[in-house]
Amino acid sequence: MDLHERQQFDFLLATAVERFVERLEQRNEGAANALARLRNNPDHESVRVREFVVAVFADFLLDNPDGACFVLRALAKRRLPAIPLTGTVAEALQALAAAVFADLLSQKAEELLEQHAAYQP
Numbered sequence: 789m790d791l792h793e794r795q796q797f798d799f800l801l802a803t804a805v806e807r808f809v810e811r812l813e814q815r816n817e818g819a820a821n822a823l824a825r826l827r828n829n830p831d832h833e834s835v836r837v838r839e840f841v842v843a844v845f846a847d848f849l850l851d852n853p854d855g856a857c858f859v860l861r862a863l864a865k866r867r868l869p870a871i872p873l874t875g876t877v878a879e880a881l882q883a884l885a886a887a888v889f890a891d892l893l894s895q896k897a898e899e900l901l902e903q904h905a906a907y908q909p
Contacts, residue, residue: 805893808897815834815835819904820905822834823898837890856878859888866888871884
């Protein structure tokens with residue numbers, strides 16, 4: 789991955805984490821509650837990691853095979869999540885990119901929520 793692409797991906801990730809954490813804290817009445825819900829059930833109504841990733845991919849115009857390849861190239865060293873891949877190659881690429889990104893987003897969100905929770909009364 790070229791340096792300018794890495795910079796774009798890092799910006800995407802940082803923006804997504806910031807937006808996601810802010811949303812979680814608002815929906816869950818603070819960082820501690822948000823962290824607990826994210827760890828216990830990432831598909832909980834007040835968390836919805838997968839839905840958030842779909843929205844971010846649409847906002848950043850990554851909801852296509854080229855966008856999926858961009859994300860997968862950036863995350864090439866991460867382990868694959870266990871997800872069923874069906875449909876077309878384009879659909880499989882997009883599902884895989886979303887799953888890998890959601891996993892990283894959850895990890896980074898947990899780290900940021902831990903920091904926020906440490907500073908809340």
